[in-house]
Amino acid sequence: MEQFIVSALKYRPQTFIDVVGQQAITNTLLNAIENNHLAQALLFTGPRGVGKTTCARILARKINQLGYDDPNEDFAFNVFELDAASNNSVDDIRNLIDQVRIPPQTGQYKVYIIDEVHMLSQAAFNAFLKTLEEPPRHAIFILATTEKHKIIPTILSRCQIFDFKRITIKDAREHLAYVATSQGISFEEDALHIIAQKADGAMRDALSIFDRVVSYCGNNLTRQAVTENLNVLDYETYINVTDLLIENKIPDVLLSFNEILAKGFDAHHFIQGLASHFRDLLVCKNPATLVLLEVGEQTQKLYGTQAQNCSQDFLLKGIELANDCDLKYKSSQNQRLLVELCLMQLASITFDGEKKKLTDL
Structure with a gap:
């Protein structure tokens, strides 16, 4: 039986x-490599899972391959990796x-990749x-x-x-589509979108979530299966709630x-x-x-259709009320009541008729 390799490693x-x-x-x-303008000390900084160490390894191989005809030679013995999280003492740096x-011995450079460098002691x-x-002419530090x-x-x-940015949802979704196609997995665009959203800008996290969801639902990724597995509220929930708010159906909203x-x-x-959701409708x-x-x-x-049924005033007021509830949530003694009160206020924004009595709720 062939050993399973996680997608984050397989598609690195x-x-x-x-x-x-x-x-x-x-x-x-x-x-910088082509113009011989590469600094000898580089700092790759940014959120986790966006490609810092990967780019460091690619760069290390690339600079040593210059002037060599053999494309299979990766000069792995010229690349030294140090994890500063577990090798953070003065003695470790002195050994380095x-x-x-x-x-x-061969190649032009020795490349030293020091990961999590902020963990080094003073x-x-x-x-x-x-x-x-x-640094010596033959040494490059990343x-x-x-x-x-x-x-x-x-x-x-x-x-x-070099400041690495978060991976956009669009880029993450496109890469997940490539990985799914490579593995012969059929998918709904919305399913990949939810995974990309959940990853919060980290490609490694997106691929880990992708593996987990594939294990759950097999070779057919559907939006419903992804939301169930990740336990996330999908857009359908918010569309239904917003419909009830527009129609002033306070009891139904609370239910x-x-x-x-x-x-x-x-x-x-x-x-x-x-x-x-209100922001997206706006x-x-x-x-x-x-x-x-x-x-x-x-x-x-679907968003476009609902946006036509919501006035701009409703959405702006809705964002204000929901944001106010969000800010008060952690300090509230009765958090459920706070959210329910917010929903009742939202459902009353567009209510023009006679105010309902409490017995009607």
């Missing part, structure tokens, strides 16, 4: 072209400095300073971190800094909210999602801002 980029969502950085690095002095940083400032603010300024001033809680969803998450009302709506085509049509 091997060239700069394969790196998702970091074109500005990969193009800069390629140009001793290695740096020895030139490579003394280790100080021991590293001189080598980083005046530092990677998720927390740039924890690195001392004297280290930052000696590095060329719908009760069902959402009964399914195990968090009330705070629900009210935050409702505010985001975006739909103007064709110029439609590009800000990051959903699939089918979902976009």
Whole structure:
């Protein structure tokens, strides 16, 4: 039986072209290599799972392949990786400095990739300073971190800094579609969109979630299966709730909210999602801002239809009320009542007739 390899490893980029969502950085690095303008100390910083270590490994291979005809030679023995989270003492850095002095046996450079560099101790940083400032001609240092603010300024001033951005939902969705197609898995666009949204800008997280969902529902990814497995409130829930709010159906809204809680969803998450839904409807009302709506085509049509039934005043007031509820939620003594009160206020925005008596609710 063939061993299962997680998608994050199986589809790990091997060239700069394969790196998702970091074109500005990969193009800069390629140009620097081609023009022999690469700094000897680089700092890759950004959120987790966006390709920092991957780009460091690709760069390490790329610079050593210059002038060599054999494309299969990866010069792995010229690349040294150090995890600063577990090797953060002065002795670890001194051992590294001793290695740096020895030139490579083949290839032009020895590349040192130091991951989670912000975990180095103050003394280790100080021991590293001189080598980083005046490295041997054959040494290149690539530092990677998720927390740039924890690195001392004297280290930052000696590095060329590359800020990696979060992967956009569109880029993540397109890469997931490529992975699904490669594995012969059929999918709904909305299903991949939900996975990309849940990953919150980290491609590695998106691929991990993708593996988990495929294990759950097999070779056919549907929106319903993904929402069930990830336990997320999908757009249908918010569309139905908004319809009830527009029609001033306070009892039905409260019953719908009760069902959402009964399914195990968090009330705070629900009210935050409702505010985001109102924002998306507001975006739909103007064709110029439609590009800000990051959903699939089918979902976009549903949003567009509902947006026509909601006035701009209702949506603006709705966002204000939902946001106010969100801010008060953590300090509230009765959180459920707070959300229910917010829903009743939302359902009353468009109510023009005689106010209902309490007995009518």
